[in-house]
Amino acid sequence: MKTVNTPCPEECSDCCALTYPPQGFCRRCLSENMTPVNLPASGNIMAVTQIQHSFEDEIKPILPLTVASVDMGTGCVVFTLATDDSIQAGAAVSVDRRIWPFGNLLTAVKEQP
Amino acid sequence: MTSSDTYQGLAVTTPVSLMFGRFSDAATPLLYARTLKELLAQSGLQKDDVDGLAVSSFSLDPDPAIALSRSLGLSLRWFQDVNLGGASGGIALNRAARAVAAGDADIVACIAADNNLETGFQDLVRDFSVASRDGVYPYGAGGPTSVFALLTKQYMQETGATREDFAALCAGQRENAKTVPHAVFNEPLSPEEYLASRMIAEPLCLYDCVMPVSGAEAFLVMSEERAQALGLSYARVLSSIEAHNTHGDEASPLSGGWATGRDRLFANAGLGPDDIDIIQTYDDYPAVSILQLEELGFLPSGKGASQLATSTHWQQKHNTSGGQLSCGQAGAAGGYLGLVEAIRQLTGQAGAWQRANVRHALVSGYGMVVYDRCLATCATILAAQESL
Numbered sequence: 001m002k003t004v005n006t007p008c009p010e011e012c013s014d015c016c017a018l019t020y021p022p023q024g025f026c027r028r029c030l031s032e033n034m035t036p037v038n039l040p041a042s043g044n045i046m047a048v049t050q051i052q053h054s055f056e057d058e059i060k061p062i063l064p065l066t067v068a069s070v071d072m073g074t075g076c077v078v079f080t081l082a083t084d085d086s087i088q089a090g091a092a093v094s095v096d097r098r099i100w101p102f103g104n105l106l107t108a109v110k111e112q113p
Numbered sequence: 114m115t116s117s118d119t120y121q122g123l124a125v126t127t128p129v130s131l132m133f134g135r136f137s138d139a140a141t142p143l144l145y146a147r148t149l150k151e152l153l154a155q156s157g158l159q160k161d162d163v164d165g166l167a168v169s170s171f172s173l174d175p176d177p178a179i180a181l182s183r184s185l186g187l188s189l190r191w192f193q194d195v196n197l198g199g200a201s202g203g204i205a206l207n208r209a210a211r212a213v214a215a216g217d218a219d220i221v222a223c224i225a226a227d228n229n230l231e232t233g234f235q236d237l238v239r240d241f242s243v244a245s246r247d248g249v250y251p252y253g254a255g256g257p258t259s260v261f262a263l264l265t266k267q268y269m270q271e272t273g274a275t276r277e278d279f280a281a282l283c284a285g286q287r288e289n290a291k292t293v294p295h296a297v298f299n300e301p302l303s304p305e306e307y308l309a310s311r312m313i314a315e316p317l318c319l320y321d322c323v324m325p326v327s328g329a330e331a332f333l334v335m336s337e338e339r340a341q342a343l344g345l346s347y348a349r350v351l352s353s354i355e356a357h358n359t360h361g362d363e364a365s366p367l368s369g370g371w372a373t374g375r376d377r378l379f380a381n382a383g384l385g386p387d388d389i390d391i392i393q394t395y396d397d398y399p400a401v402s403i404l405q406l407e408e409l410g411f412l413p414s415g416k417g418a419s420q421l422a423t424s425t426h427w428q429q430k431h432n433t434s435g436g437q438l439s440c441g442q443a444g445a446a447g448g449y450l451g452l453v454e455a456i457r458q459l460t461g462q463a464g465a466w467q468r469a470n471v472r473h474a475l476v477s478g479y480g481m482v483v484y485d486r487c488l489a490t491c492a493t494i495l496a497a498q499e500s501l
């Protein structure tokens with residue numbers, strides 16, 4: 001698996017909707033005035049899974065991985081890796097990019113209360 | 114005009130299911146050739162009688178779908194590429210029925226076929242869409258199971274559904290498959306075996322995941338008059354809906370879109386959920402089947418899993434051939450499986466697993482997980498030939 005550098009969401013300057021992955025235009029109003037969201041950005045955990053099986057040999061040695069879907073607002077959902085495997089649905093998180101063995105990926109870190 | 118008017122006088126006939134093993138390196142056009150040959154053998158038609166073709170496949174690359182007309186030697190008046198995964202069957206039927214009703218074609222062969230190379234499924238999920246390649250796959254490379262693990266987890270959080278509920282569904286479907294010749298898993302599966310099996314992506318275990326296989330599913334659409342002249346048993350289309358990206362603005366992936374068309378679906382058929390004798394849902398994962406049954410009004414919203422788990426009545430009427438959980442997923446043909454099984458049951462051709470007195474069947478589909486959910490949703494109500 002080649003190392004990846006996953007993108008961050010884009011925000012529409014006209015209607016404020018977030019689009020992910022970025023596509024150069026807004027999924028809601030079709031505006032092309034898009035700017036990358038500044039990371040870290042806040043979101044809420046929707047669900048968490050522990051991945052035990054991977055299609056990629058490079059990932060297999062570091063399984064299980066904790067993957068969480070995060071609601072970033074305006075209906076935008078991102079997939080993240082989580083550094084804390086006790087993280088749960090509903091938790092407020094900060095989403096940032098972190099270096100993992102196979103790429104620079106969106107990562108959810110629990111926000112301190 | 115209601116959809117029941119549109120479909121007046123149309124027949125859906127000649128259910129064909131072919132299994133080519135778990136792995137096959139046979140080129141996909143060869144699978145189409147074998148399937149077309151079977152449709153012709155069972156219907157008594159000649160190849161030249163077929164003037165319409167609908168196809169659904171993931172494994173035709175680099176050929177465009179229309180290349181099949183050349184390789185199968187079919188001269189066509191009507192052609193449709195319905196590459197909508199788990200929604201392919203119902204939507205191919207919609208398109209084909211409307212084409213016959215409009216006089217654009219007399220006899221449409223609807224075929225879904227996919228081979229499964231040893232690395233075929235991995236290659237497919239690695240590059241399924243731009244959004245999935247960039248936004249999902251790098252996060253553990255778990256394929257669609259990671260996406261549906263998150264969806265299932267969310268369903269469990271919101272409804273209290275348990276893995277024991279899913280175990281009952283999976284065990285029940287396996288029981289349904291015990292005499293089905295095209296099933297890849299016929300042997301019994303106990304809830305205990307399910308619960309003890311290895312996790313793939315929590316909460317989904319080995320038995321929640323369909324096995325990619327190589328196979329084909331097919332049927333013919335023509336006028337009732339033609340079907341009668343050919344002496345074919347057939348089913349009739351009463352009503353059909355489809356919806357795409359219905360709740361795309363919602364973060365939650367739990368609404369598929371069936372509910373938005375449900376009232377129209379039943380009204381056009383002149384039926385209610387209680388009139389439906391058998392239901393075939395798209396079962397790539399158990400929670401997905403339950404969402405369909407809830408949205409279509411068969412089970413109360415949020416309580417479907419537990420009700421399904423405690424009812425043998427439901428096991429009898431739902432996914433009567435064992436679904437993909439037992440028959441495997443032959444690519445886009447997985448999206449035809451329920452529809453072909455419904456035609457078989459409505460025409461009394463299901464052999465040892467035939468249900469009694471099947472007058473009405475509902476088939477629902479769900480396909481194309483481009484990012485965090487499937488985008489295409491469909492449902493169709495069919496009636497037996499003699500049921501008016």
Ligand SMILES: [Zn+2]
Binds near residue numbers: 012014015016029
């Ligand atoms: Zn916008």
